[in-house]
Amino acid sequence: MAILTCMDARIRVFEIFGLIQGESHILRNAGGVVTDDMIRSLALSQRKLGTREVLIVQHTDCGLSMVTEDDFKDELEAASGLRPTWSVEAFRVVEDSVRRSVQRVRRSDFLPHTDNVRGFVYDVKLGRLTEVTDAR
Numbered sequence: 142m143a144i145l146t147c148m149d150a151r152i153r154v155f156e157i158f159g160l161i162q163g164e165s166h167i168l169r170n171a172g173g174v175v176t177d178d179m180i181r182s183l184a185l186s187q188r189k190l191g192t193r194e195v196l197i198v199q200h201t202d203c204g205l206s207m208v209t210e211d212d213f214k215d216e217l218e219a220a221s222g223l224r225p226t227w228s229v230e231a232f233r234v235v236e237d238s239v240r241r242s243v244q245r246v247r248r249s250d251f252l253p254h255t256d257n258v259r260g261f262v263y264d265v266k267l268g269r270l271t272e273v274t275d276a277r
């Protein structure tokens with residue numbers, strides 16, 4: 142199994158899923174969003190290291206829900222003189238972001254196993270995981 146989640150320190154992945162070390166691949170970035178680089182890691186995970194399932198876990202109170210695409214790019218451009226070519230992947234509604242990421246995995250031509258992909262929202266206040274059911 143491969144678990145994609147946010148880098149947020151409040152998400153204690155091993156504890157939440159009751160995992161033991163060596164059981165799963167854990168892929169983290171800002172938001173737990175499926176980007177090209179996540180697809181790169183998943184392609185290796187599935188094709189060379191044998192994982193077949195993907196869990197995507199995003200969360201409430203995420204930093205990506207506190208910025209907008211343009212505002213954050215403006216800020217970076219003002220500070221550096223360069224506007225990033227990558228997407229910030231900001232979102233307003235975390236469930237929508239989970240659905241987008243699930244679709245990106247399901248539609249990827251690089252991944253052999255796209256049938257078993259599930260999306261979740263982790264509530265950081267309640268410590269509760271809720272499946273985003275209409276992510277199919």
Ligand SMILES: [Zn+2]
Pocket residue numbers: 147148149171172173200202203204205
């Ligand atoms: Zn986050």
